[in-house]
Amino acid sequence: MAKPFTRKGVVQIAEIANGLIDPILAKRAGINTLLLGSWDEIAGEQFAGCSRPERIRWPRQDGPDETGGSFSPGLLTVACEGARALFLMHQEAELISRVNSFFGFRAISQIRIVQKPIHTPSRKPGARPLDADETNRLAGMLADVEDPRLREALTRLGAGVISRRPKRQD
Numbered sequence: 001m002a003k004p005f006t007r008k009g010v011v012q013i014a015e016i017a018n019g020l021i022d023p024i025l026a027k028r029a030g031i032n033t034l035l036l037g038s039w040d041e042i043a044g045e046q047f048a049g050c051s052r053p054e055r056i057r058w059p060r061q062d063g064p065d066e067t068g069g070s071f072s073p074g075l076l077t078v079a080c081e082g083a084r085a086l087f088l089m090h091q092e093a094e095l096i097s098r099v100n101s102f103f104g105f106r107a108i109s110q111i112r113i114v115q116k117p118i119h120t121p122s123r124k125p126g127a128r129p130l131d132a133d134e135t136n137r138l139a140g141m142l143a144d145v146e147d148p149r150l151r152e153a154l155t156r157l158g159a160g161v162i163s164r165r166p167k168r169q170d
Contacts, residue, residue: 035102042098047088051080052118056108073109085115128163138162 040048058074076099080088088095092111099108130138138158145151 038102042102043095044098047080047084047091047095050082050084050118051078051088053077054079054114073106075110075112076108077112077114079114079116079118081118082115085113088113130159130163134162 035042035053039051039053043051054077056074056076059072076096078088078095092113096108096111100106138155141158142151142154145154
C-alpha cells in the first residue's frame, strides 16, 4: 500500500479510505476509487448522472501473448438507467477512448451496458434560515475579517453550522 499523502504530518482521511477500499474493489470488481471518483468527467455531462462503472473483467492469461506481453484489454461493465442506455451504446467507442485515456493505456476493449437504476446520493434538505439574533451574532464574530471574499465564505460556513443546530432557548 502506498504511503498516504501528508501535509505537515496530517494524513487525509480520503487517502486512508482509498488505501483500504482499493484492494477490495480491485479484487471484486477490477476497478478503483479513482475511476469511480472520476466517472463524471470520463462519461461526460450527458451520461454522468445516469451511468456508473460496475466492474472490469480482465481476460485470463495463461502465458505471454503473440506480442510477447501478457496483458489483454478488459471488458468494462457500465450500469445505465433506462432509455439512456441506448444512447450510451451509440457512444461506446468514444467512452472506450475516454476510459483508456484515463488509464493512460489500452485497458478496455469492450463495454457491456446493463440497464438498472443508478442511485445517486440525495441531498439533505436545506438548512433552516437564521433568525435576526443568529445573523447579528454571526456578523459580530466576523466583523474583524477584512477580506470581503473571506468574510462572505465564512458567513456561508457559519450560517450552515448554526442552522443545523437546534435553536437556543435562552
